[in-house]
Amino acid sequence: MATLNRPHALLLPFPAQGHVNPMMQLSTILSARSFYITFVNTEYIHDRMLKSGSTKSMADFRFETIPDGFPLEHSRTHNELSEVCKSMVDICPAHLEKVVDKLKGKSDVPPLTCIVYDGCMSWAQKTAIKLGVPGISFWTPSACGFYLYLSAPLLMEKGYIPLKDQSYLTNGYMEEEISCIPGMPLLRMKDVPSFYYDATNYIFEFLITQTQVGMSADLVLINTFDELEGPVMEALRDRLPVYSIGPLLEAEQKNGLSNSFASLWTEEKSCVQWLDDQEPGSVVYVCFGSVTVMSDQELEEFAWGLEGSKQPFLWVIRPDLVHGTSAKLPMEFVKKVKGRSFFVSWAPQLEVLCHPSVGGFLTHSGWNSTIESICAGVPMICWPFFAEQQINRTYVSQIWKIGIAMNDVVEKREVEEMVKRLMIGKEGEEMRRRIGEVRDASIRAVNKGGSSYNNLEKVLLKMEGKYR
Ligand code: UDX
Numbered sequence: 001m002a003t004l005n006r007p008h009a010l011l012l013p014f015p016a017q018g019h020v021n022p023m024m025q026l027s028t029i030l031s032a033r034s035f036y037i038t039f040v041n042t043e044y045i046h047d048r049m050l051k052s053g054s055t056k057s058m059a060d061f062r063f064e065t066i067p068d069g070f071p072l073e074h075s076r077t078h079n080e081l082s083e084v085c086k087s088m089v090d091i092c093p094a095h096l097e098k099v100v101d102k103l104k105g106k107s108d109v110p111p112l113t114c115i116v117y118d119g120c121m122s123w124a125q126k127t128a129i130k131l132g133v134p135g136i137s138f139w140t141p142s143a144c145g146f147y148l149y150l151s152a153p154l155l156m157e158k159g160y161i162p163l164k165d166q167s168y169l170t171n172g173y174m175e176e177e178i179s180c181i182p183g184m185p186l187l188r189m190k191d192v193p194s195f196y197y198d199a200t201n202y203i204f205e206f207l208i209t210q211t212q213v214g215m216s217a218d219l220v221l222i223n224t225f226d227e228l229e230g231p232v233m234e235a236l237r238d239r240l241p242v243y244s245i246g247p248l249l250e251a252e253q254k255n256g257l258s259n260s261f262a263s264l265w266t267e268e269k270s271c272v273q274w275l276d277d278q279e280p281g282s283v284v285y286v287c288f289g290s291v292t293v294m295s296d297q298e299l300e301e302f303a304w305g306l307e308g309s310k311q312p313f314l315w316v317i318r319p320d321l322v323h324g325t326s327a328k329l330p331m332e333f334v335k336k337v338k339g340r341s342f343f344v345s346w347a348p349q350l351e352v353l354c355h356p357s358v359g360g361f362l363t364h365s366g367w368n369s370t371i372e373s374i375c376a377g378v379p380m381i382c383w384p385f386f387a388e389q390q391i392n393r394t395y396v397s398q399i400w401k402i403g404i405a406m407n408d409v410v411e412k413r414e415v416e417e418m419v420k421r422l423m424i425g426k427e428g429e430e431m432r433r434r435i436g437e438v439r440d441a442s443i444r445a446v447n448k449g450g451s452s453y454n455n456l457e458k459v460l461l462k463m464e465g466k467y468r
Pocket residue numbers: 016017018019021141261263287288289290291292316345346347348349350365366367368369370372386387388389
């Protein structure tokens with residue numbers, strides 16, 4: 001198709017690994033469907049993508065950048081999240097408008113037909129309205145996680161959030177059941193997104209504002225599928241024009257595309273060769289995503305639990321995994337697990353999960369990791385860190401029954417016992433069978449005539465501007 005006749009989508013991810021990856025997957029699918037793609041990163045994220053080499057496979061995308069208000073060398077770890085979000089809300093809207101004006105002034109660029117923004121960047125809806133194109137909000141967490149974000153006003157009205165003080169984290173209150181949210185069984189205070197505990201943290205206000213502003217989006221997209229999160233999707237459909245279009249990973253493959261990842265770290269592929277030498281289904285893959293931080297003591301408890309399990313394992317230890325210092329494992333532990341362990345600072349995760357040697361995943365329950373594990377048919381042990389990961393743990397372990405929930409306090413004995421349950425017990429076999437069924441359902445969802453396939457077709461019409 002001649003460039004100027006192509007529909008043109010501008011995609012705006014939130015600047016974090018777990019948000020950039022699914023936005024990139026959606027962009028790749030749109031590109032295969034003839035869309036001209038403008039991918040707008042913050043300068044910081046774009047710099048990291050260039051350094052890790054992950055933009056190479058997206059040569060036909062147009063990349064634009066906007067500042068987040070901080071110099072490139074400024075730290076943007078979990079602790080700085082509030083100040084980065086605040087700064088972005090203040091300065092990014094004006095910069096996005098400049099990008100849109102620049103695109104309008106280019107004779108070789110087709111007119112924009114839609115803006116797809118991360119749900120946490122719902123301020124971009126205003127730009128879409130001004131431009132007269134559909135504003136499409138893409139929430140990258142699970143539908144159950146998004147539903148809880150959206151339910152903040154109700155949870156506040158009922159007095160559940162924010163916590164009255166920090167003692168509520170440990171005084172038994174977190175076990176309290178919540179029954180006021182339709183379509184959501186088994187909810188307890190500890191499943192509520194951690195950002196909603198503390199109203200003095202800017203993230204509390206930020207998320208409530210972005211979710212409520214996002215209710216005016218022309219469409220809302222979620223990287224899930226109805227066969228997995230049907231009841232929650234139904235409850236959401238009562239309130240929003242929401243579409244489940246996932247798993248985007250499977251949709252990419254169905255379109256004959258290789259899976260796209262916008263890694264901010266350089267992948268250490270050597271671990272795949274190590275996996276080649278292991279027994280089928282024997283390896284535990286241990287990875288806590290891109291944001292999780294833990295204490296030295298938690299790291300050690302995980303280490304000794306893995307040692308005690310006697311299973312081989314591949315462990316991703318990001319340089320910033322431990323609070324305020326670089327992660328160091330006890331020498332004695334390293335000696336003991338020599339020969340049945342492999343450590344990397346960043347793995348090609350999907351390739352690892354799909355490797356025949358991998359039989360289980362010890363994860364922080366980020367939504368991308370969860371959906372990737374489902375697509376690979378690998379059951380999980382869930383140790384959530386923050387955001388909506390707690391509710392993902394509950395759905396994985398109690399509703400879908402494709403994994404085990406770990407307690408928040410890490411103890412080596414529990415780690416050891418859970419790894420054994422997952423890798424060698426009957427219970428693990430049963431979870432493996434069930435996750436295989438869920439994986440098959442995810443493939444049906446993206447195949448022609450499937451739920452996500454049909455939803456994506458409807459969404460594409462809107463994105464192409466045919467209903468304008
Ligand atoms: C989080 C979660 O998505 C979510 O709970 C919350 O909304 C904020 O962001 P993150 O902690 O990074 O993101 O977890 P996850 O959603 O699992 O995304 C991590 C991504 O990085 C996955 O796509 C995973 O494949 C990739 N990854 C991780 C690698 O490619 N290699 C690694 O070594 C580790």
